[in-house]
Amino acid sequence: MLLVLSVEHRAHLGCLPRAGDAAVGELGRLALEQLRRGAAPRACESAARKLNISVDIIQHGVEGLVYLLTESSKLMISEADFQDSINVLGFSDELNKSLVQLYLDNRKEIRSILGELAPRLPSYHSLEWRLDVQLASRSLRQQIKPAVTMKLHLNENEDRTAQVLQTDPATLLHLIQQLEQALGEMKMNHCRRIVRNMK
């Protein structure tokens, strides 16, 4: 499948042949650093000074490269399709070759970075629990009422949240039974067949 580059994107990438082939290596490196660690304006400035081009053009060139690499890696397009997609830019063969090499060398790493960006549900961190027995209250004296209080700590997008739950032992046993049934489902034939096929 071919990548369709928008007019603006093509304009941003248009600075690459002006920068010269050696500079393309530098811009490629900057693009990868931006993918790994986020935008680095100072690095772009020093590259602009070294190559004697204005900072804006360097910035656009790096961003254009980043977008080109992420879109290609996302769709996992083949080398031939990548070649055809960038042919439309009208670059020299040298430049095309270095771009294709850049894509192939870093495709796997970019895919693993992109994999981490998917939204995540809150995940388990830890569970604190406490067993109490209520002996008396303002309304009723001489009771025996056991209760289990739990604090469920969750990791939600780098934040820690906590949920407090309270239940009596009978409900807790029922909850455990339901969860064990859910785990037991993994051992049934249906699940086993699917897991085997996925491996």
Add this chain to the structure above:
Amino acid sequence: QRFRFCGDLDCPDWVLAEISTLAKISSVKLKLICAQVLRDLLGEPIEYDKILKLTSDAKLESGDVKATIAVLGFILSSAAKHNVDSESLSSELQQLGLPKAEHASGLCRSYEEKQSPLQDRLRACSLRLSQLGSVRWRVDYTLSSSELQEVNEPVVHLTFNMRDRECEKMTAIPVTLSANKFWVLLAGEALRGVAV
């Protein structure tokens, strides 16, 4: 087989596996590592470099060093949790394969010294939803208001400062009560002959 320090349950497999790693370290160094792990359990900062130096003789990899700290932490905190005395802990560790002469007895002696502070610390860390920090009060006397020219009534202002365990934040909860309502709060019943 059931162990008291595991809460009368089977010993976890990973603990069994790491006992042999513990046996590789000399008993003197094991006691010093124990002291560091106890510091960590008691909430003081752990000196990881010291532990690395102590384990360098036994030529443990970094994964093994972390496993050693984890297994010692588990044994000591679990024994304190189930209130196991050091004699029983020593005999159970020997059953698991820790050599008696120095290793098990050294470990248990460190445990015995710090058993009470460890249990106090575990008690303090137990789940608590919120904690009352302090109560402040003020009694005002209302002279008059926009509704009534002569009010002449006392009013009690209370502020409960609640501490949230994790954030270490104090939240202030202000409450304002009329004198009669305050009596109900204090005594559990209204003053004779007064409508609340």
